[in-house]
Amino acid sequence: MAGHVQDRWYKTEPGPDGKPVKVKTERFGTGLRYRARYVGPDGTERSQSFPDKQKRKAEAWLVNVEADMSRGDYIDPDAGKVTFEQYVISWIPTQTTDPATRESVESRLRRHALPHIGKRPIGSFTPSHLRAWMRTLEDAGLSAAYRRGIFAHVSTVFTAAVEDRVIRINPCSSRSVKAPRLDPRKVKPWSADRVMAVRKALPDRYAAMVEPAAGCGLRQGEVFGLAVEDVDFLGGVVHVVRQVKLLHNRPVFAPPKGGKQRDVPLPEMVAFALAGHLTQFQTREITLPWKTLDGPPITATLFFSSPEGLSLNRNRFNDRQWRPALRAAKVPSGRDNGMHALRHFYASVLLDAGESIKALSEYLGHHDPGFTLRTYTHLMPASETRTRAAVDRAFRNAAAADGPETARGNS
Numbered sequence: 237m238a239g240h241v242q243d244r245w246y247k248t249e250p251g252p253d254g255k256p257v258k259v260k261t262e263r264f265g266t267g268l269r270y271r272a273r274y275v276g277p278d279g280t281e282r283s284q285s286f287p288d289k290q291k292r293k294a295e296a297w298l299v300n301v302e303a304d305m306s307r308g309d310y311i312d313p314d315a316g317k318v319t320f321e322q323y324v325i326s327w328i329p330t331q332t333t334d335p336a337t338r339e340s341v342e343s344r345l346r347r348h349a350l351p352h353i354g355k356r357p358i359g360s361f362t363p364s365h366l367r368a369w370m371r372t373l374e375d376a377g378l379s380a381a382y383r384r385g386i387f388a389h390v391s392t393v394f395t396a397a398v399e400d401r402v403i404r405i406n407p408c409s410s411r412s413v414k415a416p417r418l419d420p421r422k423v424k425p426w427s428a429d430r431v432m433a434v435r436k437a438l439p440d441r442y443a444a445m446v447e448p449a450a451g452c453g454l455r456q457g458e459v460f461g462l463a464v465e466d467v468d469f470l471g472g473v474v475h476v477v478r479q480v481k482l483l484h485n486r487p488v489f490a491p492p493k494g495g496k497q498r499d500v501p502l503p504e505m506v507a508f509a510l511a512g513h514l515t516q517f518q519t520r521e522i523t524l525p526w527k528t529l530d531g532p533p534i535t536a537t538l539f540f541s542s543p544e545g546l547s548l549n550r551n552r553f554n555d556r557q558w559r560p561a562l563r564a565a566k567v568p569s570g571r572d573n574g575m576h577a578l579r580h581f582y583a584s585v586l587l588d589a590g591e592s593i594k595a596l597s598e599y600l601g602h603h604d605p606g607f608t609l610r611t612y613t614h615l616m617p618a619s620e621t622r623t624r625a626a627v628d629r630a631f632r633n634a635a636a637a638d639g640p641e642t643a644r645g646n647s
Contacts, residue, residue, distance in 0.1 A: 316359015
């Protein structure tokens with residue numbers, strides 16, 4: 237057995253005849269009687285107290301401790317006394333995600349988790365604590381999607397604490413603790429008329445941004461980071477290799493989302509728009525740090541920049557250029573009508589033309605074709621429609637090959 241059980245109500249002393257006898261201690265009848273003591277893997281003595289008549293329970297507890305140490309499952313009982321906030325502060329710097337993602341995670345935890353659950357010892361959480369916290373976020377009016385992201389960050393912290401042997405289980409994995417369900421929303425792609433109306437409403441300096449977004453599926457940051465050297469006008473290819481991101485509201489160049497560079501077909505209309513933009517506006521060589529604020533400087537000849545020759549800031553662009561263009565085009569503002577709507581338009585056009593989900597996923601830079609399918613499956617032509625069209629096409633082709641006389645003769 238790892239350690240021993242001490243009876244604090246009795247002690248053993250030599251009797252008058254020299255034989256050991258049990259005598260009452262000063263603690264007799266007060267406090268917890270038994271103390272199970274053991275030495276942990278770090279050489280520190282640990283203990284747990286039990287009341288009178290629970291010696292067997294204390295011994296069983298020691299047996300479990302010994303089994304945990306032999307299996308490598310031992311958890312230091314003092315480790316869970318660190319607060320959730322203290323653990324998060326030590327966990328954030330160890331993350332290897334890109335800096336912008338790390339900044340976003342830190343911001344969400346600081347704003348929506350730490351004020352509510354940060355002071356609680358991490359080993360004391362029960363499912364009810366997390367259910368109450370999630371209800372608080374819901375009552376604050378946060379969207380289901382946003383709350384789901386915050387919940388995922390908190391669950392990741394608890395998972396790390398489990399792997400660090402700070403706690404035994406992740407309370408977020410309890411069956412009674414569920415991530416918020418997403419609102420059933422389907423992408424509603426813009427019409428071509430709406431796309432062109434917004435393009436017309438944008439200032440001339442930014443109008444051509446619509447084409448690489450709606451005609452090549454580039455994200456906003458990828459359009460901001462599109463350089464002349466990335467466009468192969470003769471080969472008809474756009475090399476998507478960077479984006480402009482904000483770290484602490486300062487711009488950096490970074491790889492596309494997920495670190496996934498890709499090549500996208502360059503339609504003629506997009507090529508004409510970009511070439512026309514080059515004849516109207518001077519390109520600028522812009523140098524920004526790579527990935528982090530102290531990263532190595534990278535220079536690119538960007539298609540789109542501010543009148544001052546600076547890289548575009550998404551917050552200022554959306555506020556001063558995009559939203560006014562939406563109002564001028566009589567398009568409602570909101571999350572569904574950000575510049576990302578042009579990317580949805582691109583996806584809808586390709587699916588309507590019969591492009592495969594796999595190819596679309598590659599062009600959009602998604603990490604998984606399954607994600608593309610889940611996002612746009614409702615835009616795919618129905619099976620019945622494809623069947624009717626295929627059969628009709630086959631019969632028309634056969635009739636054209638045989639000629640009308642043959643077709644009548646075989647009827």
